[in-house]
Amino acid sequence: MGKQTGLYARHRAAGAKLVDFGGWDMPLHYGSQIDEHHAVRQRAGVFDVSHMTVVDISGAGSRAWLRYLLANDVDRLQSQGKGLYSCMLNPAGGVVDDLIVYWQGDEDYRMVVNAATRDADLQWMESSVKDYTVNLRERADLAMLAVQGPQAREAAAAFLPGEIGDAALALGAFESLERDGIFIARTGYTGEDGWEILLEQSAAERMWDQLLQAGVQPCGLGARDTLRLEAGLNLYGQDMTMNTSPLESNLGWTIAWDPADRDFIGRFALAEQRASGVGRQLKGLLLDGRGVMRAGQAVRTNSGEGQITSGGFSPTMQRSIALARLPADAAGHCEVQIRDKFVPAHIVKVPFVRNGQIKTDIHKPIE
């Protein structure tokens, strides 16, 4: 048996099918992951993501350390509560993890990293923190709910103390607030509007019950995966790893090259890769006909071969979509090997879907 979040009994009671995820027993779905997917695109869903790792960073050296640790630059955080998406790199420029870091004023930051990479991340941070005056405090005591969908914020605000609800509704994208032990950020992993809420266990249980009672759909990891794939958001360990750089992962925009004298881990290797040319890139694929693309399948393009890193069936588009690492100049038509057949597909820009709208041109319907 794996680790359980504080909402485990509620997941069981709601009929969740539970699966192991990074050592945690987590809900895969509560009956239909396709219905859960549509609920988030059209209305509101709630995910228990308490398995994610939250680390509070404090001490006089916090800012300087984060500017060394992360490929993005926390100096871009100009207002208190603002969050920043970044990769944490190894010296070869490979991705140790992707994360969001929030500035909470002065030298205080809060970082949210992946659950499956917790041990490696904490070890990596500890090993790089030596020369800095920094305190790291893991917040395993906090639960985390992601409420996502066009109606999610309104639905959740109803169960926050009035003043906090109003302040939270005023947050812009990637902004957060913390008040009375509740942390709310306007972030997510679905391509829809919504909040990620950190709060203590009993408050999380109360809010979970209230949200479900209000008709918000409980959603599992299955829907989370199809939603993030439609949104063109990378999954660590699949679309990017220790062996791929952000430049090869559609994440060049998360590297803060300026100021040029900021030394961050992996900078030298990234700069070399940029100068010599990035050979591979993560791109979207849309299958022309019926069938389902899956991770690991080979892709043939006019510029050479590649491989699918994440694939599946898009409930919104009603056809198969994928992310694939391909030769950087590959474009247009390609072929995907599904079992023993090469099946036609097209290379497209991501996201496939954002805020309920299909963003990819579908040239022809499936016959």
Next chain:
Amino acid sequence: MSEIPDNLLYTDDHEWLRLEDDGSVTVGISDHAQQALGELVFVEVPELGASFTEGDACAVVESVKAASDIYCPVAGTVSAVNEALADEPELVNGSPYEDGWVFRLQPEDATVLDDLMDAEAYGRHLAALED
């Protein structure tokens, strides 16, 4: 618990067969199989008239999580396919033994059906898998 109708035959690989009056057999996947696969999003049925020997991968069901082959339970020629599955693969989830049938075969030798499991034997097979 999954449903196991008495009037059908079953394979180790969780296909079911129904002997029809005209000597053909209808093939689908069991309730246990559809539950294990999860929601189906695509079914590739065999071609009409195609011949298979026992154990050939002759159809594919793809769920939200994975692809799975359907193996031809007895040698024969495909005499009908369930075309409704092209637009409604979820019929297999909702009605695995009726509307979610996959294809129909004219078996080369109907006596081989005697080697398949009846409902009781398939029930024991499932119980053994769960141990």
